[in-house]
Amino acid sequence: MKAAVLTQTGTVPTYDDFHEPEPHSGLAVIEVAAAGVHHLDLAKASGAYGDPGTMPYVIGADGVGRTSAGRRVFFTSPVSPHGSWAERTVVAEEDLLDLADDVDDVTAAALGNTGLAAWLALTWRAGLQPGQNVLVLGATGALGSIAVQLAKSLGAATVVAADRDPGRLALSRKRGADATVTISPDTDLVAAFRNTVGDSGFDVIIDPVWGEPALAAMHVAARGARHVQIGQSAGATLELPAGIVRAARLELLGFAHMDPPAQVRREAYLQLTGLAATGALAVDTMTLPLADCQRAWELQQQGAPRKLVLTP
Numbered sequence: 001m002k003a004a005v006l007t008q009t010g011t012v013p014t015y016d017d018f019h020e021p022e023p024h025s026g027l028a029v030i031e032v033a034a035a036g037v038h039h040l041d042l043a044k045a046s047g048a049y050g051d052p053g054t055m056p057y058v059i060g061a062d063g064v065g066r067t068s069a070g071r072r073v074f075f076t077s078p079v080s081p082h083g084s085w086a087e088r089t090v091v092a093e094e095d096l097l098d099l100a101d102d103v104d105d106v107t108a109a110a111l112g113n114t115g116l117a118a119w120l121a122l123t124w125r126a127g128l129q130p131g132q133n134v135l136v137l138g139a140t141g142a143l144g145s146i147a148v149q150l151a152k153s154l155g156a157a158t159v160v161a162a163d164r165d166p167g168r169l170a171l172s173r174k175r176g177a178d179a180t181v182t183i184s185p186d187t188d189l190v191a192a193f194r195n196t197v198g199d200s201g202f203d204v205i206i207d208p209v210w211g212e213p214a215l216a217a218m219h220v221a222a223r224g225a226r227h228v229q230i231g232q233s234a235g236a237t238l239e240l241p242a243g244i245v246r247a248a249r250l251e252l253l254g255f256a257h258m259d260p261p262a263q264v265r266r267e268a269y270l271q272l273t274g275l276a277a278t279g280a281l282a283v284d285t286m287t288l289p290l291a292d293c294q295r296a297w298e299l300q301q302q303g304a305p306r307k308l309v310l311t312p
Helices: 039-046 105-125 142-153 166-174 189-200 211-219 242-248 262-278 290-302
Strands: 002-006 014-017 027-036 062-066 072-076 088-092 096-098 133-137 158-163 179-182 202-207 221-229 251-254 285-289 307-311
Touching: 002 290, 014 290, 027 072, 027 105, 039 290, 062 105, 072 088, 072 105, 096 262, 105 142, 105 202, 105 221, 105 262, 105 285, 105 307, 133 142, 133 189, 133 211, 142 158, 142 166, 142 202, 158 166, 158 189, 166 179, 179 189, 189 211, 202 211, 211 221, 211 242, 221 242, 285 290, 290 307
Parallel strands: 133 158, 133 202, 158 179, 202 221, 221 251, 285 307
Antiparallel strands: 002 014, 027 062, 027 088, 027 307, 062 072, 072 096
């Protein structure tokens, strides 16, 4: 079969032949229909997460496909050395999630990692309640754009979208954001954030960026706010004054989408794909054939404006 194969840490995968996966007890061979492209794929291949294990291996952490019995599923954590960037892969049966009947494969794959992260960060981790205020940093990215829409659908009073591109932030307005803040070197972010919510502050901050935008957001946190830390695209470190944490009784919460129990994730994914199927949730995608895996790799490195999905 054909797959995106990595032969050496720190290199780019190649579109090549790879041995077929074999079914075993508790494992299912999946005919892949669509596979998500994630920063995690690049980080693992670079060696940022330590020894990536068996070489060569197939890139890809999740996707959508069908079992030999015809069941359409979203799958995570293919069994090494197989991955999702392939015509077929093998996955533990417990890692298969059902999806809404009317959602297409590409949209479902795009929602698998980033959509689940946005939904579960708002609900399971932050405990968002109707009437609360939400700030989404990195709001024009794949995760952020979904988080903006979900926050509004979950009953948030005020949803503020913040990112660097004012043109793309305009789309956030159309999709539910009550206000937007453009992040730039000459912007007083604390003042800009405060102008959107006044003295009430943000009850929930969704943060895939860290760095200076995160610090500015904490200055405008409401009492008991939950700051959910997901990524670090704006910086890996910041100098955090202790008084900011104490003054707001701030809860700083680390999060990864694999943290919640399996049943919570299953229910969340069904709800997500159901919303997308009805058009209540818009997902911006860019689809490339599996044969263009190197192009997808380059686009992801550059920061693709839409969620990248590969189709065999």
